[in-house]
Amino acid sequence: MLRMSTRDQHPFLGMLKSPKQTLTSLFYDARFLWAFLILWLGGISGITIISRLQNVGEDTSLLTILLSVIIGGFVMGILGWFLFSILYMFFGSLFGGRGDFSHIQIATAYSLTPLATNTILTIIPLLFLQAHFFQVQSNALSTFSSITLLVFSIIEGVALLWSFLLTVASVSEAHRLSFGKSFLTVFFSWIIVLVILFGMLLTFNTLS
Numbered sequence: 298m299l300r301m302s303t304r305d306q307h308p309f310l311g312m313l314k315s316p317k318q319t320l321t322s323l324f325y326d327a328r329f330l331w332a333f334l335i336l337w338l339g340g341i342s343g344i345t346i347i348s349r350l351q352n353v354g355e356d357t358s359l360l361t362i363l364l365s366v367i368i369g370g371f372v373m374g375i376l377g378w379f380l381f382s383i384l385y386m387f388f389g390s391l392f393g394g395r396g397d398f399s400h401i402q403i404a405t406a407y408s409l410t411p412l413a414t415n416t417i418l419t420i421i422p423l424l425f426l427q428a429h430f431f432q433v434q435s436n437a438l439s440t441f442s443s444i445t446l447l448v449f450s451i452i453e454g455v456a457l458l459w460s461f462l463l464t465v466a467s468v469s470e471a472h473r474l475s476f477g478k479s480f481l482t483v484f485f486s487w488i489i490v491l492v493i494l495f496g497m498l499l500t501f502n503t504l505s
Contacts, residue, residue: 309335312410316463320470323407324400332406333375338416339409339460340374341366345419346453354431362431370416374409377490381405384486385468392482394472404467408460415456422449 308331311319344366348354353362382402389396396404422445423430429442433450461483469479 308407309410309413312407312463313414316407316466317470320404320407320467323403324471327399327403332403335409335413336374336378336406337371338374338413339370340372340377341370342412342416342419342453342456343373343377344369345416346457349431349433352432354428357428357431359428359431362428378402378405380490381486384489385472385482388482388485389468389472389474389479392472392474392478394468394474394478394482396468396472400471401468404471405464408464408467411456411459411463415453418452419449422446 308319308323308328311322348362348366382398382405385405386394386396386398386401389401419430426442426445430446433446465476465479465483468474468482469476472479472482474482
């Protein structure tokens with residue numbers, strides 16, 4: 298019955314419409330090809346956000362940015378998947394979680410569905426703004442460009458929050474934890490990752 302429901306409902310749309318039922322089905326029929334695609338798109342979304350915050354559009358060509366985002370998104374998606382899966386497994390177990398590591402991996406991957414959707418939506422403002430899309434701090438933007446970037450930034454923020462809450466719910470389902478314990482699992486995992494990223498950034502700035 299679970300296998301039938303997985304085939305009947307596309308996992309991408311299922312995670313947006315009925316995540317709990319879809320995730321339960323995916324535990325038995327993971328569809329890793331779609332999981333890798335979501336990880337890639339989610340990674341692209343993450344790299345895009347970082348690139349926009351760094352205002353890279355002012356001194357870098359659009360082609361270079363897009364190649365960096367596409368390749369970097371794949372690397373970020375896969376590495377992030379392994380790192381977060383390990384952390385969710387570790388902290389979840391400390392809070393009494395009983396999930397299999399394979400279930401944690403599935404939950405981690407598919408919880409990025411809103412961010413993957415955000416990447417697809419990125420194509421729309423990118424077509425209109427091109428390199429200006431990565432110039433969020435520029436004073437030379439037109440009113441149309443500024444409004445477009447503002448609207449997309451709001452959509453981006455919603456996607457980030459949605460993915461976070463979906464991650465908490467997915468880890469809760471995989472580990473069979475309460476929402477509160479699952480929230481702490483995700484929260485502490487993110488603290489570890491942010492400390493690692495901050496350390497890498499500090500090291501990079503010191504060396505350069």
